[in-house]
């Protein structure tokens with residue numbers, strides 16, 4: 371699993387004068403033997419670099435160590451990642467091996483810092499979801515992230531009166547008042563814990579599970595900072611033992627929330643575009659925006675593939691043509707120019723959102739909010 375903490379740690383990696391090697395390689399669980407050669411092919415570049423007489427001794431030693439360390443890590447058993455990223459600076463005793471839940475392009479970068487944009491882009495697509503199962507006397511907390519559900523901290527138990535006969539001798543309405551009071555106190559304690567965790571940025575959204583008739587009262591106890599992160603609620607027995615059941619119901623909540631967020635982003639971007647604001651819709655304008663680093667956030671219809679062309683010199687992107695109108699060189703054909711666009715946006719620090727929901731983006735394929743107005747296009 372790709373942890374936020376891991377990415378934060380990798381973001382801080384610095385070679386202090388030594389090169390940091392970042393290597394990304396696709397991992398195909400159906401063709402595991404392809405992975406070592408994908409990595410080895412890229413390491414070849416480093417082996418050539420090691421022969422460069424301009425390279426100083428410390429950098430050479432460090433890079434040699436990096437190659438050895440990655441060669442060793444490649445042989446490790448892996449379950450089902452879609453890609454693996456290695457970050458290494460052996461001269462500073464740094465090594466990270468990260469499995470990614472989404473495919474990324476093979477790429478090797480040597481720099482003083484780690485090359486993390488693909489990592490950040492993958493993380494962007496996931497919400498850290500806190501799942502809370504709550505009833506009038508018990509609350510259990512889980513993290514749902516990248517298809518994994520993990521119980522987080524111990525449960526919160528408070529005394530609850532469930533049946534009047536628990537309190538022999540008390541008049542029934544007194545017992546009920548007492549039960550209400552204890553439930554409220556419990557809900558407040560759960561709300562406080564969530565509030566603290568929200569302040570520590572431990573999660574982005576919350577899914578609340580429990581008995582349907584009890585959830586509304588619990589939600590009323592949540593402070594605004596937590597309430598606005600509630601992605602949805604689901605019905606489950608608060609003492610449910612089967613993690614698979616809890617995960618399945620919570621995932622449905624997250625999916626619905628993500629589809630709704632996609633709808634909102636598409637609507638906002640298309641409205642801004644129609645109003646003549648800083649946004650574009652459709653592949654031709656988005657490609658030009660990507661080539662000129664104008665994209666703030668790119669919305670891409672998931673699973674749409676569009677063959678096209680790319681200029682390896684200046685990053686010009688197009689659906690058709692032969693020569694680059696910017697530099698006049700011949701364009702390279704690519705089986706999917708949208709993928710090149712996504713990479714370009716990530717390289718320039720923009721955000722990318724893959725849209726699965728059924729929205730008007732299906733007609734446009736791509737749309738983007740812009741950081742500045744599109745520069746004039748070169749005449750082709």
Ligand SMILES: [Zn+2]
Pocket residue numbers: 681682683684685686694695696697698699
């Ligand atoms: Zn060009």
